[in-house]
Amino acid sequence: MTLPGLRVTETGTAGLVLTRDFAAPASLVFAALTRPELLRRWHGAHGWHLTACDVDLRPRGAWRFVSLGPGGAEMEMYGEFRDVEPPGRLVQTEIHRSWPEGAALVTTVLAETGGRTTMTVTAQYPSPEIRDQVVRTPMRRGAGEAYDRLASVLDQEKRDAHA
Known part of the structure; x- marks a missing residue:
C-alpha cells in the first residue's frame, strides 16, 4: 500500500516495511525518533498525543509510550532497545498492551543523501496473526x-536552527 509520502509493504508471513523520505539530515531524524521532547510533538495519528514518553536510549534500555486518542481511547506500547x-x-522490540503474545523486532535505518534522509522501518511481528491484526487497524x-507530523517537526527544527 502506498500513501502520500509513505510506502508500506508486507514481507514474508509476519513482516512489514515502511519507507518514508524526509527533507532533513539523518542526525535530526534520529533525534526526532529518540528524544521525548521531539517525540511528543509528532508521535501518533491526528487526534492522538503521547501522555507518557519514556526513553532510555542505550542497548537494553527500556522505552514506553502511552497515547491518548479520540473518545478517550488509550494505546500503550513498550519495549527494549537492542542496538543504538x-x-x-x-x-528495538515493540509490544502493544493489546497483543496476545510476543514482541515485534523493529529495525529503523536512516540513509542520508544530500541532506535528505530515507527512513526504512522493518517490523518483524511475533506471528502472522499479530501482523495481520496490525494491518487491519488504521495503522x-x-x-x-x-x-507527516514528523516532517513538519523536522521542518520547524531546521527553521529554528537557522533563525
Whole structure:
C-alpha cells in the first residue's frame, strides 16, 4: 500500500516495511525518533498525543509510550532497545498492551543523501496473526499521519536552527 509520502509493504508471513523520505539530515531524524521532547510533538495519528514518553536510549534500555486518542481511547506500547547507532540505525522490540503474545523486532535505518534522509522501518511481528491484526487497524493511515507530523517537526527544527 502506498500513501502520500509513505510506502508500506508486507514481507514474508509476519513482516512489514515502511519507507518514508524526509527533507532533513539523518542526525535530526534520529533525534526526532529518540528524544521525548521531539517525540511528543509528532508521535501518533491526528487526534492522538503521547501522555507518557519514556526513553532510555542505550542497548537494553527500556522505552514506553502511552497515547491518548479520540473518545478517550488509550494505546500503550513498550519495549527494549537492542542496538543504538546514531544517526543511522536503531533496533528495538515493540509490544502493544493489546497483543496476545510476543514482541515485534523493529529495525529503523536512516540513509542520508544530500541532506535528505530515507527512513526504512522493518517490523518483524511475533506471528502472522499479530501482523495481520496490525494491518487491519488504521495503522497505515495513522503511520502516514504521524510521519507527516514528523516532517513538519523536522521542518520547524531546521527553521529554528537557522533563525
